[in-house]
Amino acid sequence: MPRLAVIGFPVGHSRSPAMQNAALAELGLGEGWSYGAVEVPPEGFEATVREIAASGEYAGANVTVPHKLAALALADTASKTAREIGAANTLTFGRDGIQADNTDAGGLLAALPGTPSGLRALVLGAGGAGLAAVWALGEAGASVEIWNRTPARAQTVQVEVTARAEEFQVEIEVRTIEVEPQEGAAGRLDQRGYELIVNTTAVGLRGEDPFAHLPLDRHGFRPGQVVVDMVYGEEPSPLLGAAAEAGARTIDGLEVLVQQGALSLEIWTGREAPIATMRAAARG
Ligand code: ATR
Secondary structure (H helix, E strand, C coil): CCEEEEEECCCCCCCHHHHHHHHHHHCCCCCCCEEEEEECCHHHHHHHHHHHHHHCCEEEEEECCCCHHHHHHHCCEECHHHHHHCCCCEEEEECCEEEEECCHHHHHHHHCCCCCCCCEEEEECCCHHHHHHHHHHHHCCCEEEEECCCHHHHHHHHHHHHHHHHHCCCCCEEEECCCCCECCECCCCCHHHCCEEEECCCCCCCCCCHHHHCCCCCCCCCCCCEEEECCCCCCCCHHHHHHHHCCCEEEEHHHHHHHHHHHHHHHHHCCCCCHHHHHHHHHC
């Protein structure tokens, strides 16, 4: 009876159990496999993972905020992408120990309408999600610019990504951009110049106005742009609402979640993931 789970803190809001259990049922694995949620604070993370792995009951787990760095650190082996990004969101428990993967990068790329190669891309945010997005887009050949409220963090991501690119001998074009803040807004940048804009900041999670916190203009989007907002909730985010109104193509965080979940499921089961079923369940 292989079990799976998402491990995070908190995880109560996660759509992964609904999405993955629907997928397992669709694949005819619903009798044997199951996917749950394990909430554990940082100080208990390693012991919990080792316990789960040693139990013999679990095939693997997704790992989410704030455990992605710790997940890579405790693994016995890690995929190239996980090592490149320096974080893991997928663990597999096997005879050879704990294997770490990162499907966040592949999930973001799969959610895009086409390859970002050659595109000018803007990544907003320099947390873990920002770093993964910069790496994914940069390695796929986009020219990436990164903005963060605290510019020093964006610089750190740039330095880190550039150093890892050298280490792994991949070519990544990334630079930090700073914007002079304005009264009541984060300032403005040349928004129309980007073909791809990805928001990885937490802005919008608590209903804040994204245009007061991000250097974007509500009326500054254009057709032909692709706009991704990792934030997701019941309603389309105000950021994506404004982008769609201008004729830009929009992708929400749930679609990225579905795509990363599909890649994780394929790692654990070796089966092709039923994307449409997962999408319907995640949105359910
Ligand atoms: P994650 O690993 O999920 O990306 P994180 O490390 O907490 O999470 O990062 C959250 C991101 O949201 C950061 O880029 C943060 O900016 P700072 O580095 O300046 O803190 C960004 N963020 C959170 N609240 C914000 C706000 N009100 N305005 C602008 N950016 C915000």
